[in-house]
Amino acid sequence: MFAPGRHDAILKELELRGALEVTPFAAKLGASTMTLRRDLAELEERGLLVRVHGGAVSRSVAAQREEGDSGARAPRRPVATIGMITPSASYYYPEVIRGARDAARELNCRLVLGTTNYSEREELRQAERLIAGGVDALMITPSSVHIEGTPLHDLLVDAPIPVVVVERAIDERAGGRLECVRSDHGYGAELAVRHLAALGHRRIALAARETPTTPWVVDGYTRAMGRMGNGDAMLHHALPTPDVGDDGQVEALGRFLADCLERQITAAIVLSDVDAVAFADLAADRGVRVPEDFAVIAYDDEIAALARVPLTAIAPPKRDLGYAAMRLCFDRIKQADASSRAVTRTAMLPELIERESTRIVA
Numbered sequence: 244m245f246a247p248g249r250h251d252a253i254l255k256e257l258e259l260r261g262a263l264e265v266t267p268f269a270a271k272l273g274a275s276t277m278t279l280r281r282d283l284a285e286l287e288e289r290g291l292l293v294r295v296h297g298g299a300v301s302r303s304v305a306a307q308r309e310e311g312d313s314g315a316r317a318p319r320r321p322v323a324t325i326g327m328i329t330p331s332a333s334y335y336y337p338e339v340i341r342g343a344r345d346a347a348r349e350l351n352c353r354l355v356l357g358t359t360n361y362s363e364r365e366e367l368r369q370a371e372r373l374i375a376g377g378v379d380a381l382m383i384t385p386s387s388v389h390i391e392g393t394p395l396h397d398l399l400v401d402a403p404i405p406v407v408v409v410e411r412a413i414d415e416r417a418g419g420r421l422e423c424v425r426s427d428h429g430y431g432a433e434l435a436v437r438h439l440a441a442l443g444h445r446r447i448a449l450a451a452r453e454t455p456t457t458p459w460v461v462d463g464y465t466r467a468m469g470r471m472g473n474g475d476a477m478l479h480h481a482l483p484t485p486d487v488g489d490d491g492q493v494e495a496l497g498r499f500l501a502d503c504l505e506r507q508i509t510a511a512i513v514l515s516d517v518d519a520v521a522f523a524d525l526a527a528d529r530g531v532r533v534p535e536d537f538a539v540i541a542y543d544d545e546i547a548a549l550a551r552v553p554l555t556a557i558a559p560p561k562r563d564l565g566y567a568a569m570r571l572c573f574d575r576i577k578q579a580d581a582s583s584r585a586v587t588r589t590a591m592l593p594e595l596i597e598r599e600s601t602r603i604v605a
Contacts, residue, residue, distance in 0.1 A: 244272055249282050257292055257301040258322035258351065259577050264298040321353040325572050326373035327565075328383040329409075330361045334515075334545060335561065336384075339409065342565025343382065350573050361386040367395045374398070380405040380572035382565075388455045389414065405575030407568045411455065413588055422575075424568045424589045426559040428456050431593035432463030435512045435540045435557050438595055440471055442602065444510040444538060448478035450499045450522070451514035451542075460514055460542060478508055482518060496522045500529065509537060510601075512557075516541030520550040523600065527551065534602040544596055553598035560591045567591070 244252075249272055256263045269279040283299045286292050293305035300308070327343055329336045340356065347354040355378060359365040363386055373381055381404060390396040391414045399406045400419040408423040432449070439447050449464045451457045461479060468477050480499040483491050496518065503511060513519035519541030523533050531537050533552045541547040544556035571587060578584055 244274065246282065249274060249279070250286060253279075253282060253286060253299070254291060254320065255322050257299065257304075258320070261304040262295075262298060262300040266297075268298070320351075322351050323379040323573065323576050324353045324355060324377070325569065326355045326357070326378040326381045326383075328357045328359060328366055328369050328373070328381070330359055330366075330384055330386045332356075332358045335543065335559075338561035339384075339565040342562035342567075343569040344565070345562075346566045346569035346573075350569070352569070352573060354569070359386060363387065363393070363395065367398065370395060370398055374402055374404060378404065379576050380407070382407045382409050382568045382572060384409045385411055386455070388412075388458060405572055407571050407575075409564060409568045412459075420586050422571060422587045424564055424571060424591065426456075426561075426564065427590040427592055428459035428559065429463030429466065430590075431542065431557040431559065432460045432512065433467040434593065434595050435542070436464060436467035436471070438555070438597075439510045439512075439538060439540065439601065440473075442510075442538065445471075445473055446476040446506065446508040446510070447473065448480065448499070448503050448508045448511040449514075450480040450482055450496070450511060450518065452482040452484055452518065454514070456542075457514060460512075464512065476506075476508070478502060478506060492518070493521065493525065496525050500526055500531070503537070504531070510539070511537070512540045512542060514542035516543045516545055516547040516554065516556055519554055519556075520546060523550055523552060523554060534600050538601040540595075540601065547596075548598060550600070552600050554600040555598045556596050557593050558596050559593045563591055 252272060256268065265276050265279050269276045283292065283294050287294050292299045293302055325347065329340065332340065344354055355373065357369040359369060366385060370381065370383060381402065385395060388411065399421055406421055408421055410425050411423060412425055413421050413423045436447055447468065451460055468474055480502065482495050513522050519539055523539050526533055526537055533539055539554055541554040541556040544558035547554035547556035567589065
């Protein structure tokens, strides 16, 4: 390793851990102790660290030791570079990205973002590029619900850096030591059903277009309806993926509304809230009042509050997802021996934001 690379490694170690010892760190870099001591002397002359007996400490640690001033800090430089790959930078993901960015600022990390437009080929290419480019850890949201058996899965499992999968579950049988932070969308759907049931609704429908979130929402909805003995009152309507300029989505929502009315259903959960807003408007145009005649809960809470009748919504913890994933990456960078810690797979709970589209049924 050349001198600039050693210097970067030294400064990163001091920023992460505050101190280093010459002999073990020289062995880690594959350098002699004499070479490392020369590096420390050069960096001390540049004001970037303070040498102590047997090693060095960061300037902030030295200031705390000498003056007791916990606020004294050396000029900050990024201590780690963490890659982040998302399917999109719009709709759902800006809040996830914001959470990761906020955590990166707190941790003095550099965040490098890539988006894939839900292309499996592009997410594999970007993951390969970031890993080969030397990022210290990687956060990634695959476009598919499951990646087991794909080249991307093989790449992530074998990656020489920490990898955290965001907003996707990991198959425990095939995930190896992959870690994840995701929303518990099944719980979110159960929360919506329980809220509607508490308001007096027994016949509750679900409409959802096909997204990576949909299987978990359907599972939670089915489970909650069954637990309440409402299994015979279920209606799951699969919405088509809309094309630009195509009226198919409106027509599908119209069919869903007609089915609900025919079956005397009085409430619906709609994924996503873009579709929920359109559904509520369509109901109003056809003389069905929300919430007087029909209750609506949107799933996602991106624009639900802006509807003609503000919609009660299930809000996944999007910002907290990004924040927690970044913190987990940083913790893993600090833990040099990956085999010494337990694999973390976290499911975060969505919350229900109550607005005007639900009310007690007489």
